[in-house]
Amino acid sequence: MFAGAQLSLYPMTDNFVDVIMSSLSAFDPYRDRLRIETDDISTLVVGPPEVLFPALRDFYVAAASTRHHVVLRATLSRGCPGEPDDPICSTSALANPSEPLAERQKAALAAVANAKTTSETARAQFSLYVMGAGDHMAEIMGCIDFLKSSGVFDRSKNFCSRLTGDAGPVFATLEQAFCRFGPPEGHVTVDLTVSANSPSTA
């Protein structure tokens, strides 16, 4: 299995380089369990979802705490048939394929209820894509049902769902959406945007 994300941080300030560089230290506690490569558009982070999502959360919280308007963007993927297996991605976080949707929704809600809170609000918008054989819309609708009970559901929009709440439960909800819907051997991707300190919400 291969899993990870292409992520970018957009700080809406002249000092964007400083905000990006200082926020990157949030990855330090996770670096031994991730492979990280950067170019001028995005940073590739390869690793299992249970490491990736907490690292993304801490990166977001570090950037948001600068009080600048910042946006974290990530293209997340697991199980793409075009990517090689990588031992660093070994995970036990994906749902059992024989488990019915209702059981997976229940386990996802329990994980979100246990999420620790942070000092920052996260306004997130994301799309979950489930590819290959099987009823991809059933999995997506099952995921949306879970989102609506997550405590951080904001609203459905065209092409995506919005979550608003403390960054702890918001990133936990995103992790559960990524891990528990779509088959564990399938190709699942998430297109994610998380916004902090936007003047439009003031």
Add this chain to the structure above:
Amino acid sequence: MFAGAQLSLYPMTDNFVDVIMSSLSAFDPYRDRLRIETDDISTLVVGPPEVLFPALRDFYVAAASTRHHVVLRATLSRGCPGEPDDPICSTSALANPSEPLAERQKAALAAVANAKTTSETARAQFSLYVMGAGDHMAEIMGCIDFLKSSGVFDRSKNFCSRLTGDAGPVFATLEQAFCRFGPPEGHVTVDLTVSANSPSTA
């Protein structure tokens, strides 16, 4: 059919609001053929691909011409089963389902060769997702073959492909990727990032 995009512009400057507001006038020539709604995270643009991509190109060129480091982000979708049919999305730009992959690649290359150039370079990174029944990886690999011959292919990355070149052929290539791969009645999405004036490329 329902088609459109959730898009956001991220100018890395203290004057980000001015850059966004001034660039939005690039949509004016297209407004009668699009439906546009804005919130604090993104702007929904509903309409057919042959209007959407030129409008995105002009919006990007307007923002890039400010010489600030700006990033255009879009979540594009066509044919999502969860969205209602909308007459404004009527299009003849989608490939004929009975046409073999090689014919569609040839037509896509001809369209890119006819694209007018602009005054700006676009560094784009995108993922194409094809959902539902059928061999989604065959369509994606067929699209990647087209990209490699497009004249603006930069390189493959994990989870995405990079295009670099004048914004004219780059956005034309993106439009062809979106329209000619995956069945016309299918659910196809693109996760797109286009970067201008990054100091990391200097």
